[in-house]
Amino acid sequence: MITRRELLAGTAMAAMAAPIAPVAIQRCRTYGAGLEPTMRRLFDAIGGLGRIVNNKTVAIKVNLTGRPSQRLGHSPAELAHWTHPRVIGMTLHLMNEAGAKRIRILESPWSTTDPLEEYMMEANWDPSMLLNAAKLVEFENTNYLGNGKQYSRFKVPNGGHMFPAYDLNHSYADCDVFVSIAKMKEHATAGVTLSMKNCFGITPCTIYGDGAGEKEPSLAPSGGRGSVIHSGSRKPSLSAPQELHPDSPRHGGYRVPRVVADLCAARPIDLAIIEGVESMAGGEGPWIRGTRRCSPGVIIAGTNAVCTDAVATAVLGFDPMAKRGMAPFENCDNTLELAEQLGVGSRDLSKIEVAGAQIADIRYDIRKA
Amino acid sequence: MPPSIPLPLRWTGKLPAGELAPLNCLFGGGEGMSALQGAQIPKRALWPSVRMGRGGNAESGPTGAPWINANGWLIRLAQYLDASKPVVLDTKPAAGGSALLALVEAMAYGASWVVTHSPETWQGVLAALRFFEAHAEWRTWEPVAELAVIGSFTGEDALIGEEALNLLARRQVGYRIGEPGDLRAAVWASKRPAPREKYSAWIRGGGKWIEPAVGWGDVYAAVSAVHLALTRKRDVMRLWNAGSINCHYLAEKGGRRGVAQLINYAGNRSSDDTSIWLARPWKSAVLSTFEKQTALKTRASNGGIEIALPPLGVYAAIELEG
Numbered sequence: 001m002i003t004r005r006e007l008l009a010g011t012a013m014a015a016m017a018a019p020i021a022p023v024a025i026q027r028c029r030t031y032g033a034g035l036e037p038t039m040r041r042l043f044d045a046i047g048g049l050g051r052i053v054n055n056k057t058v059a060i061k062v063n064l065t066g067r068p069s070q071r072l073g074h075s076p077a078e079l080a081h082w083t084h085p086r087v088i089g090m091t092l093h094l095m096n097e098a099g100a101k102r103i104r105i106l107e108s109p110w111s112t113t114d115p116l117e118e119y120m121m122e123a124n125w126d127p128s129m130l131l132n133a134a135k136l137v138e139f140e141n142t143n144y145l146g147n148g149k150q151y152s153r154f155k156v157p158n159g160g161h162m163f164p165a166y167d168l169n170h171s172y173a174d175c176d177v178f179v180s181i182a183k184m185k186e187h188a189t190a191g192v193t194l195s196m197k198n199c200f201g202i203t204p205c206t207i208y209g210d211g212a213g214e215k216e217p218s219l220a221p222s223g224g225r226g227s228v229i230h231s232g233s234r235k236p237s238l239s240a241p242q243e244l245h246p247d248s249p250r251h252g253g254y255r256v257p258r259v260v261a262d263l264c265a266a267r268p269i270d271l272a273i274i275e276g277v278e279s280m281a282g283g284e285g286p287w288i289r290g291t292r293r294c295s296p297g298v299i300i301a302g303t304n305a306v307c308t309d310a311v312a313t314a315v316l317g318f319d320p321m322a323k324r325g326m327a328p329f330e331n332c333d334n335t336l337e338l339a340e341q342l343g344v345g346s347r348d349l350s351k352i353e354v355a356g357a358q359i360a361d362i363r364y365d366i367r368k369a
Numbered sequence: 370m371p372p373s374i375p376l377p378l379r380w381t382g383k384l385p386a387g388e389l390a391p392l393n394c395l396f397g398g399g400e401g402m403s404a405l406q407g408a409q410i411p412k413r414a415l416w417p418s419v420r421m422g423r424g425g426n427a428e429s430g431p432t433g434a435p436w437i438n439a440n441g442w443l444i445r446l447a448q449y450l451d452a453s454k455p456v457v458l459d460t461k462p463a464a465g466g467s468a469l470l471a472l473v474e475a476m477a478y479g480a481s482w483v484v485t486h487s488p489e490t491w492q493g494v495l496a497a498l499r500f501f502e503a504h505a506e507w508r509t510w511e512p513v514a515e516l517a518v519i520g521s522f523t524g525e526d527a528l529i530g531e532e533a534l535n536l537l538a539r540r541q542v543g544y545r546i547g548e549p550g551d552l553r554a555a556v557w558a559s560k561r562p563a564p565r566e567k568y569s570a571w572i573r574g575g576g577k578w579i580e581p582a583v584g585w586g587d588v589y590a591a592v593s594a595v596h597l598a599l600t601r602k603r604d605v606m607r608l609w610n611a612g613s614i615n616c617h618y619l620a621e622k623g624g625r626r627g628v629a630q631l632i633n634y635a636g637n638r639s640s641d642d643t644s645i646w647l648a649r650p651w652k653s654a655v656l657s658t659f660e661k662q663t664a665l666k667t668r669a670s671n672g673g674i675e676i677a678l679p680p681l682g683v684y685a686a687i688e689l690e691g
């Protein structure tokens with residue numbers, strides 16, 4: 001699937017020294033009283049939150065994929081495919097303690113311009129719990145223009161795999177620190193959902209969605225990103241930068257990992273948090289056949305998204321160096337490899353310092369769950 | 370609403386053998402028609418079902434939830450416009466449709482359906498009729514609601530008002546039609562100027578008056594805006610994995626009993642893994658079907674209770690107390 005041009009470009013980019021940062025792992029079996037000390041240890045192990053968020057505006061992309069009205073069996077979304085609100089709330093609390101000036105919670109909810117708070121309530125969350133967890137907390141639905149006057153353009157360093165730049169909601173530009181809090185789970189198209197794949201959802205569906213305007217962004221998002229990103233059967237709104245290689249494969253397993261890698265190069269993640277206390281196996285949401293609840297019992301964090309995702313991939317029982325065709329990338333390219341090629345970070349476990357628990361001790365083979 | 374309503378059997382010249390109770394009148398054959406002379410028989414009633422597209426798949430709206438052909442709103446509106454006359458639905462069985470669904474939909478909303486005898490469905494229909502007659506008091510209970518829908522529902526307001534009622538029900542928004550009374554919010558479902566002054570005392574008392582900023586040109590958008598203005602904080606119930614289910618949620622006025630009636634428009638296809646949240650923290654819940662009663666385990670959640678439901682057939686009632 002990789003062209004000679006891409007191979008050469010990738011090799012050249014990979015030759016650049018990919019950044020490396022320590023990754024912390026903590027065993028965490030429940031969302032109860034033990035969560036706070038666990039998350040304190042987690043952040044302390046990567047140098048503390050103060051150096052990252054003190055006096056900063058922090059934007060947090062949470063992982064609330066799919067419709068709130070859909071559950072995996074009877075499980076509330078946060079016990080299967082959504083980031084748990086207690087993990088978000090504890091992060092807010094600890095960031096507040098560490099001096100964060102303003103914290104903004106971001107997500108692109110399915111096919112709506114409704115405020116994020118309303119979306120959360122539909123899932124039976126109480127957003128006031130999050131609003132009260134730090135002194136200044138805001139929410140923004142980033143699936144459309146939102147509160148901004150215009151979309152912000154993010155150029156992909158080193159050229160990009162799929163698009164040279166992306167037009168996103170202003171919230172991803174109007175922050176000092178960008179945090180991805182992902183659920184640790186598999187993904188039917190991209191192999192795994194970790195901190196980088198979570199950022200697939202920063203693309204506004206008004207531009208990159210099935211109902212996007214042809215020339216200009218639509219006013220409201222409609223549908224998912226199947227036609228523009230997964231299958232490439234239509235273009236994003238012409239106001240946005242267009243594909244670099246329109247003759248490239250029209251296949252989600254080729255396109256989605258490249259878009260994710262591009263996005264994480266264009267809008268780097270300053271803090272990656274991967275929540276796998278309770279999760280699901282077999283895919284990213286209840287709409288995937290054969291999915292089931294599982295309990296990895298772990299939280300992982302790091303300041304480099306590729307390093308953090310590499311460790312999480314290994315915790316899930318996979319090899320982050322795996323090529324296409326090997327688990328969990330049987331039908332897709334390896335997002336970590338593609339991000340590494342763009343210089344985002346290293347996926348080489350031999351170079352990544354792991355603090356707290358060790359991979360071997362905490363390993364949870366999600367394919368056997 | 371009268372606890373006693375006509376329960377008609379379509380007259381075909383030959384009555385089915387055996388006990389016909391609680392059916393109490395005949396429809397269409399001349400005999401026994403007097404019982405129905407005072408009834409409202411809405412001509413616009415649809416055969417209840419999930420709306421199917423040309424390709425044989427369920428049609429869905431912008432949120433992905435299936436469109437359903439439902440009559441609950443129509444029954445409630447007819448009852449509001451003339452509370453003195455019982456409502457009877459005279460829809461003819463459609464190919465592949467569920468007669469049981471037609472019956473339970475009408476009766477869950479306090480109306481009746483003209484029963485057509487069919488040997489295949491007869492025992493189920495009789496069981497359903499007996500069930501609803503055993504719970505005739507539910508017809509006197511009120512919808513659990515936070516929102517009043519106000520409008521004339523006639524002339525050029527008819528389409529707006531009717532579609533608003535239909536879509537609010539589909540969003541599981543608890544509403545009552547008419548004066549706001551003790552409700553927290555009211556929506557003016559009309560393109561005509563709102564008579565705010567009539568409700569000024571209620572508004573001064575804390576009532577929230579809603580006129581969707583998007584107007585009523587697109588009723589779907591307007592109803593979404595109404596729900597947003599009301600806010601989901603005012604939801605009286607929430608459902609998950611309930612694609613083709615509507616819930617008619619009632620409570621005894623000033624009392625300690627309620628019932629959440631779940632009508633599955635997919636007919637005989639069971640709905641699995643459905644969960645429900647009720648804002649009121651009821652103390653006990655029992656799932657009643659025509660065959661049996663099962664105590665349900667409730668879980669305190671978000672100020673109310675949440676219940677994981679077993680696979681649901683065409684109808685189930687969650688009987689609530691406390």
